[in-house]
Amino acid sequence: xxxxxxxxxxxxxxxxxxxxxxxxxxxxxxxxxxxxxxxxxxxxxxxxxxxxxxxxxxxxxxxxxxxxxxxxxxxxxxxxxxxxxxxxxxxxxxxxxxxxxxxxxxxxxxxxxxxxxxxxxxxxxxxxxxxxxxxxxxxxxxxxxxxxxxxxxxxxxxxxxxxxxxxxxxxxxxxxxxxxxxxxxxxxxxxxxxxxxxxxxxxxxxxxxxxxxxxxxxxxxxxxxxxxxxxxxxxxxxxxxxxxxxxxxxxxxxxxxxxxxxxxxxx
Amino acid sequence: xxxxxxxxxxxxxxxxxxxxxxxxxxxxxxxxxxxxxxxxxxxxxxxxxxxxxxxxxxxxxxxxxxxxxxxxxxxxxxxxxxxxxxxxxxxxxxxxxxxxxxxxxxxxxxxxxxxxxxxxxxxxxxxxxxxxxxxxxxxxxxxxxxxxxxxxxxxxxxxxxxxxxxxxxxxxxxxxxxxxxxxxxxxxxxxxxxxxxxxxxxxxxxxxxxxxxxxxxxxxxxxxxxxxxxxxxxxxxx
Numbered sequence: 001x002x003x004x005x006x007x008x009x010x011x012x013x014x015x016x017x018x019x020x021x022x023x024x025x026x027x028x029x030x031x032x033x034x035x036x037x038x039x040x041x042x043x044x045x046x047x048x049x050x051x052x053x054x055x056x057x058x059x060x061x062x063x064x065x066x067x068x069x070x071x072x073x074x075x076x077x078x079x080x081x082x083x084x085x086x087x088x089x090x091x092x093x094x095x096x097x098x099x100x101x102x103x104x105x106x107x108x109x110x111x112x113x114x115x116x117x118x119x120x121x122x123x124x125x126x127x128x129x130x131x132x133x134x135x136x137x138x139x140x141x142x143x144x145x146x147x148x149x150x151x152x153x154x155x156x157x158x159x160x161x162x163x164x165x166x167x168x169x170x171x172x173x174x175x176x177x178x179x180x181x182x183x184x185x186x187x188x189x190x191x192x193x194x195x196x197x198x199x200x201x202x203x204x205x206x207x208x209x210x211x212x213x214x215x216x217x218x219x220x221x222x223x224x225x226x227x228x229x230x231x232x233x234x235x236x237x238x239x240x241x242x243x244x245x246x247x248x249x250x251x252x253x254x255x256x257x258x259x260x261x262x263x264x265x266x267x
Numbered sequence: 268x269x270x271x272x273x274x275x276x277x278x279x280x281x282x283x284x285x286x287x288x289x290x291x292x293x294x295x296x297x298x299x300x301x302x303x304x305x306x307x308x309x310x311x312x313x314x315x316x317x318x319x320x321x322x323x324x325x326x327x328x329x330x331x332x333x334x335x336x337x338x339x340x341x342x343x344x345x346x347x348x349x350x351x352x353x354x355x356x357x358x359x360x361x362x363x364x365x366x367x368x369x370x371x372x373x374x375x376x377x378x379x380x381x382x383x384x385x386x387x388x389x390x391x392x393x394x395x396x397x398x399x400x401x402x403x404x405x406x407x408x409x410x411x412x413x414x415x416x417x418x419x420x421x422x423x424x425x426x427x428x429x430x431x432x433x434x435x436x437x438x439x440x441x442x443x444x445x446x447x448x449x450x451x452x453x454x455x456x457x458x459x460x461x462x463x464x465x466x467x468x469x470x471x472x473x474x475x476x477x478x479x480x481x482x483x484x485x486x487x488x489x490x491x492x493x494x495x496x497x498x499x500x501x502x503x504x505x
Contacts, residue, residue, distance in 0.1 A: 023430025031437045038448035067441050074433040169285055170428070171344045175337050178436045179296065185440075193304050 006097040010105020011112070014079070018113035024075055028068070028117035032124070035067060039125055043132065053129070057138050058213045060125045061145035065153055066204065068121060070181050072114045073157035074174055079110045080165045080252075093260065103162070103253055111158035115151065122146055148212055152238045153203040159245035163252025166259065189224035198227040200240045207237040278369050282345060286373060289341045290380040293333045301325025323393040330381055330407035331463050336439040338377040339414030343422035343431035345369055346490065356497050363494035370490070374415055381407045396463060402473065409479035410460040416486025423493040423500070458482065 018024060039060065083089050092102060126142040157177075164173050184196040185204050198206040209215050210226050211234025217226040279287070304325065305318045346366055349355060355362045385404060388394045396403040414435065421431035439460075442449060446465055449455040456462075457478040462469055469475070493499065 021427075021430075023425055023427040023433065026425060027430055027433045027437070030434060031441060034441060034445065038445040041448055041451070063444070067437060067444060070440055071433050071437045074436050075429060077432075078429040171289065171340050171432070172285070174340055174432045174436060175289065175293075178336070178439060182440060182443075193300060193307065 003097060003101045006101045007105045007108075010097075010102055011109035014106045014109025015113045018079070018110045019116065021075075024114065024117060027071060027075065028121060031067065031071060032117070032121035035063070035121065036124055036128070039063070040128065043128070053133055053135060053138060054141055054213070055215055056129055057126065057142050058145050058149070058209060058215055060129065061122065061142075061149040062204070062209060064118065064122045064125070065150050066185060068118045069150065069153045069157055069203065070178065072111070072118065072154045073161050073177050073181070075114055076110055076158045076161035077165055077170060077173055077177070079106060080162050080256075081170060089260070099256060099260070100253055103249065103256065107158060107162055107249060110162075111155055114158070115154055118150060118154065119146065122150065145213065148208055148234075148238065149205050152241045153205060156203050156241040156245045159248040159252075163248040163255070166252050166255040187222065187224050189221060198224060200233075200237050201244065202237070203241060205234075205237055205241075208234040210234075211237070275368070275372060278365070278372055282369055282373060286341050286345055287376055289337055290334055290377045293337045294329060294380060294384060297325055297329035297333045301329075319393070323388070323395045326384065326388045326393050327395050327406070327464060330385055331410055332461050334377065334381050334407060335410035335414040335460065336435055338374070338411055339418030339435045340432050341373060341377075341418075342370060342415040343418035343428050343435065345373060346419040346494075347422040347426070347428050347431075352500065356500070362497070362500070363491060366494055367491060370415070370419060370487075374412075377411060377415070378408065381411060395467075397467065398472070405473075405476035405480070406463045409476040409483070412483030413458075413460065413479040413486070414483075416483040416490065419490040420486045420493065423490060426499070 083092070093099075123142075126138070130136055130138055161173075161177070164177075168176075181203075184202055186193075186195040186197055188195050188197045196202045197204060200207065204225075206225050206227055207229040211229035211231055215226060217223040301322050301324070305321045308314065308317050308321055346369075349366070352362070355365060382404070385394070385407060389400075394403075396406050398406075417438075418431055418435050421434055422428050425431060442460055446459070446461075449459045450466060450469075456469075456471060457475050459465070459475060460479070462472055462475050466472075
């Protein structure tokens with residue numbers, strides 16, 4: 001591929017830059033400690049609902065997805081804007097590599113780096129479960145739960161954080177994103193307003209939880225979070241999220257080009 | 268006196284309509300969603316009591332859950348982002364005073380919006396809080412002061428608006444997700460932001476509110492201290 005080396009370079013650079021951000025580690029350290037303490041207290045609860053070991057691993061992945069993916073979306077919100085603030089846009093525009101290569105490299109590199117602290121927090125919880133039951137056979141399930149339940153939503157929100165920031169003011173985007181995240185995570189049981197929960201467009205991936213991992217509602221009031229599903233529907237849920245991410249990136253690229261042309265004309 | 272008013276007007280213009288529009292925007296969004304829910308209830312259950320309760324709950328969610336974190340996000344943005352920071356640091360008037368004036372003006376505006384909503388709700392019978400006045404106003408005042416303080420101090424301490432907003436955002440929804448953990452822990456229940464929504468009759472409600480106000484004031488004092496350090500203010504995260 002003609003631009004493979006440029007993409008690889010952009011990915012490497014963005015990955016390193018995101019990994020060196022103190023904000024990434026401090027933010028996740030604080031929330032990871034809180035989440036792990038809460039998880040630990042749940043495991044110590046004497047009247048815990050009767051759930052299998054596999055269910056506990058998948059539930060931990062779902063919890064990490066709810067809270068840590070939200071953080072990923074927020075942390076990625078300044079990656080596009082940064083290039084504008086540091087005024088490297090004009091410089092990069094003179095380079096022979098096209099803009100889609102740079103945007104793609106930025107997306108893959110920054111999102112992959114953001115996945116690392118999430119993976120560490122997730123593995124800490126999995127290690128806690130493995131030590132509790134002295135059962136290392138849970139590792140393959142934990143790995144597949146991470147790949148199916150956490151990786152696609154992080155790439156999904158990452159694409160929107162890059163694309164929306166081409167036009168939106170940062171605090172407004174952050175507020176709208178947190179509001180969206182809350183809305184798309186509402187329990188649909190008995191809810192008056194419509195929500196994306198348990199649909200193909202849900203980043204909470206409820207269809208994957210039931211379709212791939214076969215979980216059932218532990219409490220009657222949670223039945224809305226556990227829709228009827230199949231492996232095909234679960235796969236479709238993941239593909240729909242990735243397709244939305246691709247559309248968002250494409251939209252972001254077109255807006256970026258439009259703005260660049262307008263700025264060029266103005267200059 | 269006149270000079271002070273002119274100065275305040277100037278700083279309000281510097282804040283800009285985008286920052287000042289955030290609290291009213293939250294009000295519009297929450298009331299819009301509450302009206303939609305009430306409309307749905309009116310058609311599905313046709314129970315006037317349920318419609319009334321939905322609208323009143325919407326107001327409570329707006330005041331305790333909606334406005335405070337958004338005020339925190341805006342505070343972190345305005346305290347750390349001044350395009351002419353270097354210039355400000357070189358003039359006679361201390362930068363700290365300018366930024367604290369801006370933060371105070373924004374805080375005052377947020378509190379005015381929240382107070383107007385709560386007064387309108389209590390006058391029209393949509394006020395669910397059963398605490399005595401004026402103690403009931405701590406429902407929104409305590410989390411608002413806490414979030415503004417945390418947003419501002421984190422933006423300066425971490426030298427990153429995004430980091431501050433991320434921690435605030437994750438705490439916002441994290442407290443909802445981990446509410447049983449917070450309420451079951453004697454120390455954490457004192458800093459639970461949404462106590463009136465989740466546990467309105469809790470015996471420690473007042474202690475929780477006063478703790479949040481106290482912590483908020485300490486965080487604001489930390490913000491003032493960090494604003495004194497010019498070298499620290501000039502560096503920013505990549």
